[in-house]
Amino acid sequence: MNEDQLYAMRHSLAHITAQAVQHLWPEAKFGVGPVVENGFYYDIDLGETKISEEDFPKIEAEMRKVIAADYPFERSEKAIDDGINWASEAAQPYKLELLNDLKRAGTTVARDLDANELGLSTDDASKVETVSFYTDGDFTDLCRGPHAERTSRVGAFKLMRVAGAYWRGKETNPQMQRLYGIAFATQEELEAHLKMLEEAKQRDHRKLGKELDLYTTSQLVGVGLPLFTPRGTVLRDVVAQYSNQLRQRYGFKKVWTPHITKKELYEASGHWAKFGDELFLVTSQETSDKMVLKPMNCPHHTQIFASQPRSYRDMPIRYLETTTDYRDEKTGELGGLNRVRSLTQDDSHVFARPDQIELEIHQLLAAATELYQTIGMNLRVRLSYRDDGDSYLGDIELWKSAQEQLKNAVIANKLDYFEQDGEAAFYGPKIDFMATDALGREHQVATIQLDFVQPERFGLEYADSDGSSRRPVMIHCALLGSIERFLSVFIEHTGGWFPFWVAPEQIRILTINETVNEYVKEIEAILDATVLMQPVRYNELRYTRDDRNESLGKKIREATALKVPLQLIVGPRDVEARQVSVRTQSGEEKVALDELAQYVTNLQ
């Protein structure tokens, strides 16, 4: 089965799902039902009736009846006004709304929906004359198609979940029930997919975070405020140190800024107007000043830049700060480490002359690329542009030129990219590096952003060669992004088997009995003297010793459960031979004591 057939099959199953729901609940009002990765969904309004997963067998049974009936999918066309009459008579208010929008303004209004869902082609952008319908048995739906020939030809499917979804994706619209299903050509492929989902659960960072003792949460501390254990803190520190070193190489200097500020700072930057309701407020009991917990670091950094007169000779000026920001995210948006209310950014800002932008972006792209190569993650890049909404600040011509510059930089660096409107920051376009989690969901990690707005709003300037006053450009960059979010993806990517240089506990010495204790001291002296220099410039070895009164089997089991990459087994035979038995994920070998330091240094 090819991609087109699979698509038609999934699309047909969306219709059959709606058809089954209509049989069971004739009052159902239908929204849209597109194909998504691995399956399909249909948005349904059942008024007060709530579908739960307990209803799935019933719905699936009804779907199988439709499939068994083997109806043909028949296409028909109606003039737009006839379509409107159909929706009206069928008491389908959502379809009616779509058709009215199509009649009034074509796809330009309706493009917030998958155009494939509508009975029109995507290129007739201005006016719609006719729309197409598909009928199978007793069910007819506005639809562009294509579909399977008959209802029997839809492969294997399974309803997965039901979730709330706003009509046309707008928070102010009524909420519908979205029925999700997966569908594949064969039952085997369906089961393989379910198995993959099971395996993904084993790699879930929330599960591993607990099992590997990386972080915890406390109801006393609060929602979205993770607490990092000693092990988890090693992860944070090591990756942040590496991220910092990559930029220090290019002349970035560390700065430090306080975590609270007067809200005037964010009024000046524009953040207050856009994100005011997501800022934590702090009131000084001394002065009754209204303060906020910082949600962002760029405005602070502008004030360091502005603290002295700057010459074109000093440019660019590059600041670097790994620091925690606080955002009062809506509770329903929080989850694991991916979205938290206390997020740590490996943030940096370049204040540059216009002629320096290209090189600076190039260097930051090089740093991001190197970091993710070392980490072993293959990312694609999203060029995040503005759309024609009104939530962006700054001159439209500057925006166009900035978007062009970012695109050129990405192309020059031969990165795998895609472009997306409406994903820009309010002050400028972005280059975002996208990583995927265990379930294939994409998350933004590294970001490089061009900003002409904040320098203007803060009145930043430097003296040019002719003595005139010029405005710098800001280039925002975080390589890890939010360290918490980065870790959520990194944990799932590695399944908890971190590269040697990042592993919280790199080495565990396992003793067989207490006769080896003196020899273990020799081993520890060697490990103490060994420092890894790649990729982080100074990385002391992190090792522990398990000399408990327990069996070797148990010690191995526990060390392996914690995914300690290097286990050094020491028994009388090793003492005798002046060696250690080195156990890694890939097997076991004997290493002479004299060669241990070199062996460890060579590990990645």
Place this chain on the structure above:
RNA sequence: GCCGCUUUAGCUCAGUUGGUUAGAGCACCUCUUUUGUAAAGAGGGGGUCUACGGUUCGAAUCCGUAAAGCGGCUCCA
């Protein structure tokens, strides 16, 4: 914030149609065992079943509210 689902010892889970002192494994503590490649043996401590309210002679089991977690939607500087 919205919709749906979930919530039993530190962890993973059992708990029949509401009915005597709520169970198991792992972890923890004590003792014995000094061990060669993924769990040595024995004994012991620990939960009032997320919280509050209701129904009932009686509730971990039914109902309501809240909180937290999960899956989505919306949002993400």
